[in-house]
Amino acid sequence: PITQTLKEKAKFKIGAAVKMKDLQNEANYKNAVLKHYNQITGEFEMKMASIWTSATAYNYTAADYLVSFAKDNNMEVHGHTLVWYDSFPEWFKNAKYDSIAFEAKVKVYITDVVGRYKGRVKSWDVVNEVFADGGAMRNETVINSLFKDPIGFYGRCFRYAKAADPDAKLFYNDYSVVIDGGKRAAIKKMVTRFKANGVPIDGLGDQFHYATDTNRQTMKTGFTDMASTGLLIHISELDIKVNTGKSDSYVFNDTEAQKQAETYKYITTMYEELPQAQKFAISTWGVTDKYTWLTSFWHYKEYPLLLDADYNKKPAYQGFLDGL
Numbered sequence: 179p180i181t182q183t184l185k186e187k188a189k190f191k192i193g194a195a196v197k198m199k200d201l202q203n204e205a206n207y208k209n210a211v212l213k214h215y216n217q218i219t220g221e222f223e224m225k226m227a228s229i230w231t232s233a234t235a236y237n238y239t240a241a242d243y244l245v246s247f248a249k250d251n252n253m254e255v256h257g258h259t260l261v262w263y264d265s266f267p268e269w270f271k272n273a274k275y276d277s278i279a280f281e282a283k284v285k286v287y288i289t290d291v292v293g294r295y296k297g298r299v300k301s302w303d304v305v306n307e308v309f310a311d312g313g314a315m316r317n318e319t320v321i322n323s324l325f326k327d328p329i330g331f332y333g334r335c336f337r338y339a340k341a342a343d344p345d346a347k348l349f350y351n352d353y354s355v356v357i358d359g360g361k362r363a364a365i366k367k368m369v370t371r372f373k374a375n376g377v378p379i380d381g382l383g384d385q386f387h388y389a390t391d392t393n394r395q396t397m398k399t400g401f402t403d404m405a406s407t408g409l410l411i412h413i414s415e416l417d418i419k420v421n422t423g424k425s426d427s428y429v430f431n432d433t434e435a436q437k438q439a440e441t442y443k444y445i446t447t448m449y450e451e452l453p454q455a456q457k458f459a460i461s462t463w464g465v466t467d468k469y470t471w472l473t474s475f476w477h478y479k480e481y482p483l484l485l486d487a488d489y490n491k492k493p494a495y496q497g498f499l500d501g502l
């Protein structure tokens with residue numbers, strides 16, 4: 179039988195979050211990215227804390243590397259992310275700017291970064307993770323204490339990005355969007371306000387860090403509701419957890435692999451049902467189980483991706499493909 183890869187079969191982009199160091203150091207990793215994917219996102223290389231190293235300096239080394247890697251290999255870049263509370267550099271938070279100075283700095287940052295990659299980074303997560311579970315404004319972020327109207331500030335961030343690259347597609351990105359009705363309502367309210375005021379938002383990303391036991395009907399209902407905005411829809415950081423109890427003795431066996439494959443199939447089938455005009459990309463948060471952030475960042479055994487630690491296709495890969 180003819181076996182297609184993900185990017186060959188899909189009628190939209192198939193993205194992966196990648197790390198520069200893995201692309202540089204491991205041929206098998208790089209080859210897997212090239213074989214299966216046609217869009218990349220830096221796992222942290224294009225975050226504010228990575229680029230904006232001091233009040234007077236940018237470090238573009240890693241971001242530039244990813245952008246030329248993509249160009250050389252005919253892939254797109256999805257930029258992640260311009261404004262995220264969790265990635266404001268320490269020096270920036272410590273500077274204790276007032277709202278006017280803070281916004282002026284962010285405007286310069288957005289203008290410089292989006293401008294540098296104009297035409298080469300085709301899409302950006304302009305704003306990431308503004309809402310807490312349930313839909314209240316997230317209180318970790320300095321923005322809430324600085325601005326009386328945080329949403330107004332976020333809207334202006336979209337305008338700054340648009341001015342720097344009018345052709346780039348601009349996204350709001352968050353997690354649990356399709357399973358958290360309160361958060362989704364807050365996002366929809368923001369989108370309605372943005373549209374009414376001409377804020378240039380093109381799309382919504384749901385990260386899709388879910389699990390084999392995430393309720394599918396809930397997911398589907400939420401997905402339909404999210405799509406009712408009419409915006410582009412990005413499944414932006416997809417991975418499907420199997421070790422839902424985070425147990426050290428967890429064994430990833432055939433039954434578990436099959437459950438995971440079915441979940442992936444359910445998700446890609448759901449995405450396929452979107453009107454073509456709202457399709458943008460499905461992007462996985464990583465490439466191989468060898469390097470999933472759930473293990474490196476959250477420190478427990480996980481197998482959430484489409485390729486195993488030896489870069490072989492898992493049943494999840496076939497499941498993903500079957501839904502397309």
Ligand code: XIL
Pocket residue numbers: 221222306385415471475
């Ligand atoms: C994570 C990366 O995977 C980690 O390597 C990093 O150190 C912390 O951030 N939501 C997001 C991503 O929008 O930026 C996060 O990435 C995962 C959750």
